Amino acid sequence: MSIKKPKRGSPALDMTAMVDVAFLLLTFFILTTTKFREDTSLQVDSPTSISDTKAPEKSLTTILISDSGAVFIGFSDIGTREKVLQFAQNPYDSDPNNIIPARVAKVSNEAAHEFAAVSNFGLSFAQLGSWLALSEEDKKKYKQKGVPARETDTVAHTGNELRDWLYYARWADPEMKFTVKGDRNAPYSSFSDVINTLQEMKINHFGLITGLEEGPKGEAANKNKEAEKK
Amino acid sequence: MAEMVGGGGGKKGGPKAKKKSTRIDMTAMVDVAFLLLTFFVLTATMSNSQMMDLTMPAKSENPEDAKVDVVEDKVMTIILCAGDTVKYFIGITNPEIKITNYADEGLRKEIQTHLNKFSPICGEPRVPNCWDPIFVVKPRHNSRYQNVVDVLDEFAITGAKKYALAKFEKQDSMTLVKFEKPAK
Numbered sequence: 202m203s204i205k206k207p208k209r210g211s212p213a214l215d216m217t218a219m220v221d222v223a224f225l226l227l228t229f230f231i232l233t234t235t236k237f238r239e240d241t242s243l244q245v246d247s248p249t250s251i252s253d254t255k256a257p258e259k260s261l262t263t264i265l266i267s268d269s270g271a272v273f274i275g276f277s278d279i280g281t282r283e284k285v286l287q288f289a290q291n292p293y294d295s296d297p298n299n300i301i302p303a304r305v306a307k308v309s310n311e312a313a314h315e316f317a318a319v320s321n322f323g324l325s326f327a328q329l330g331s332w333l334a335l336s337e338e339d340k341k342k343y344k345q346k347g348v349p350a351r352e353t354d355t356v357a358h359t360g361n362e363l364r365d366w367l368y369y370a371r372w373a374d375p376e377m378k379f380t381v382k383g384d385r386n387a388p389y390s391s392f393s394d395v396i397n398t399l400q401e402m403k404i405n406h407f408g409l410i411t412g413l414e415e416g417p418k419g420e421a422a423n424k425n426k427e428a429e430k431k
Numbered sequence: 432m433a434e435m436v437g438g439g440g441g442k443k444g445g446p447k448a449k450k451k452s453t454r455i456d457m458t459a460m461v462d463v464a465f466l467l468l469t470f471f472v473l474t475a476t477m478s479n480s481q482m483m484d485l486t487m488p489a490k491s492e493n494p495e496d497a498k499v500d501v502v503e504d505k506v507m508t509i510i511l512c513a514g515d516t517v518k519y520f521i522g523i524t525n526p527e528i529k530i531t532n533y534a535d536e537g538l539r540k541e542i543q544t545h546l547n548k549f550s551p552i553c554g555e556p557r558v559p560n561c562w563d564p565i566f567v568v569k570p571r572h573n574s575r576y577q578n579v580v581d582v583l584d585e586f587a588i589t590g591a592k593k594y595a596l597a598k599f600e601k602q603d604s605m606t607l608v609k610f611e612k613p614a615k
Binding site for chain 1: 457458460467468471474475485487488489572573574575576578579596598
């Protein structure tokens, strides 16, 4: 009658090592995270280069070019975003001598806050007001066609609105730096529009955002490095 | 220590205190740790992006201001075409137009050859006032953005100092038509 029940193994297992690793990783990510990823309305696959200059994190205006050639613009600082929208709504408040007329219809404070949370957008002045009034879901569904960046935009029938945004951005932050982040397949014509606009605003020094690529280890590269040292 | 004094050497002879297991149930803690870990892994943007500096000449009202005297032989014109091909030629009068691509042995080699042609004259260390060869990049409207970045990158790799990004004008397409050898 002595039926021995098989001994049940304890379900507890030693998790000490796992916990150690988990907390180590957790600490690493907490400490290295400086900025959380923001919602973006545009995915850009930027080309790679051997340049290893880091792009600045603050006071940065990024002009994005999608693979279809639509131009988007984004400002790095939330404060700048608020100011820029204010200028767009009523430039006279900030400077009586400003000759650029108000371009965006007045929006509610709520909408202005929502605008400050947007990392980049590709809308004309006319579209922006109505877009801000949309609900969160509708905003995501809305197909953004880009900021008009040509002197006479034949599609949107507007002037060069990118130039105005750059003007506001400089006004909002005198330290503003400018970068262009284009998609690999972005047509050159769009890039040329952006360059022309930047030059027109006398922004002659700007950065091109690129992914990192390892330089060649050949003779040419070494020669170049030596030359730089000198 | 104080207990020991009070107990009067209770450890000896007295009933052994029941040893409690040192194991703690860590399940909940592990759950939280992994939850946080997942959150940070997913939201973290890793290192900042790299950028390449580009300086364009100031736009001038008077086109005469922008004129620079150059020696024809030093100018290499690089035309970026559709389908990731590059046409290039040296000089302006009667140029010989060649076609290459963006591979390591393609455009980079040509740029390097052109640079090397003048380095014996200017020497190492460089003679002041000895002009580096000049590269003019003219992207056609149907080339893509990557092509421009690739060419600028080649300049950085080869150490070419003087280059300019220019507009592809009608005159350039005339040059192409006039001097390009018909494909066999």
